[in-house]
Amino acid sequence: MNKRLFIFVFLCQFGIACALTPILAMAESSPAATEPEPEKGPHNGRMLREGDFAVELAIFETGVPPEFRVWVTQGEKPVAPQQVELNIKLTRLGDQIDDINFRAEGDYLRGDTVIYEPHSFIVSVSAGYQGKTYSWQYDNFEGRTLIEAKVAQAMEIDTEIVGAATLHKTIKVYGKLVLPANAKRQINARFEGEIKQVHVGLGDTVKKGQLLLTIESNESLQSNQIEAPIAGVITQQLANSGEQTGQRTLLEITQPSKLLAELAVFPMDVMSVKQSAPVTLMVNGLNTSIPTVISGNRLTMRDDQARLFLAEVDNTEGRLSEGAFISALIEVETFDVPLAVKRVGLQAFRDFTVVYAKVGEQYEVRMLELGREAGEWVEVLGGINAGTEYVTNNSYIIKADIEKSGASHDH
Structure with a gap:
């Protein structure tokens, strides 16, 4: 199949070809002529002939880096390599030229330059023998294509x-989001009394210093007010107006603006994780990743021998939830x-x-x-x-x- 026609068929599979019809209309209607295989010599090299003078050019790479070796004949009889002057120029993609000269070795001429990969170039051969100059040129392309x-x-x-x-x-690890130890506050009364009014409800967002409860002391009958010690969300309401305070927890406030990523690192990687190492967190259901750093670790191992490393996560916008499963990339080396x-x-x-x-x-x-x-x-x-x-x-x-x-x- 012609190369442009192949690209056209390829594009059709992806629904692109219609937009490119003017570009690809150059695809030929008849198949391109197949080039004949070059003649090979007794050393499996390419034969180059002019009259009864012939050069066999082979790339030799058995036990040595790739190099040219050349055998010369005239009238099908070997020519002593010392009698031949030979030069080969390889023009690579981008017009870089490898200039190769030769010296006699045994019954062949050996090139003085390694033929590095890819072996893709225009080969120009010039040989001098008994006062006459012979020259050939051919394409030897591999791994090359043209796309407009x-x-x-x-x-x-x-x-x-x-x-x-x-x-x-980086290493990839898994874990979940948890609340820091100081994220919750249980609200209790310092004295026993009757709850006259609960000023907040379950799920309410409160500011630090906001009025939570009004309580009347059983002894002095004076009203006292309890204010929020931190900003956060009311996550438990365990008391109602008209009840006695007793020794129990009345409310619970949780501050969700900061979470901790607990990341399970197994023994083979534990020593490579350093304090303040950069971390990229991926949270289920969240399209964007979250950058953070390692801030510490738990002292005890889990039952599966993983150690839990910690990374602080900003949750000011409230997009994240305690208990969410996460994956993370921990940077362990930079170079x-x-x-x-x-x-x-x-x-x-x-x-x-x-x-x-x-x-x-x-x-x-x-x-x-x-x-x-x-x-x-x-x-x-x-x-x-x-x-x-x-x-x-x-x-x-x-x-x-x-x-x-x-x-x-x-x-």
Whole structure:
């Protein structure tokens, strides 16, 4: 299937194609001609011929990093490698050129440069023998495709630039919201008497100093008033007008403006959780996350050996409830790296983990050597240069288009 036609079919599956019909109308009605397989030599290399002079060019990578090795013949007879001058230039995506010279070794010429991945380039070969110069050029592309800018935009293919990043390593834990120990106040009378009036009711919000109860002393018959010691909500009303106070609790006030997240951390991670470590809380039913920090921990372990770490949660707006189940990411390590890519952009290609570099409207694999992972980022130890534009969101579209073309390189 023609590449543009493939993209058109792909877009149809997502309902995008109608908007892009003018762009994709260039899809050919007849299949593209299949390129013939290049001739292979006795060393499984590509054969390049001019008259009776021939060069066999192979990428050798058994026990050594990939390198070029070249065998030369004339009239099907071997030519001593010392008699041949050879140069190869590899033009990579973005017009970077690898300039490779050769020296004689055994019965072949050996290149002086490692052929790093991807093996995707325009190959220009120049050979000199007995006063005559021979030259060839061919494309050796792999992991490369072209997608027009308007199509890429419609498919929401996003890119970013490779560079330094600060990685935040986290552990995921679970827990619930509880009230702090000082969040409740039980209201009692300091003397026995009759409750003349209850000025508040269950569920009422009260301010600090607000009148709660009027009580008449049984001894002095004087009226006394009880005021709220804290601001909060009346969460228990245990007495009514006309009753005796006795020694009981009359009202309970709860201050809900602050909650504690109890986070269960299991033994393998306990030592990595530090005081004041940043925490991101996710509460069931709440669309936004809540930032906070570790403020302490319970001294005793639960029956499952988890230790409960605590984090204060602002509930001034009253959106949260005691007992709500939560999950959280606790930051346990922070480190700066000179190169990193976003995890969302990673794809598998052959035996490599790759991202897709973007140059103009062309995309090509970059085989990565990866280091530490943290959150959305992965450290890069090699395989891509700082400042390279690469695909993040929807990188699987590039992978699918490359796999459809089936391009492979010489070995």
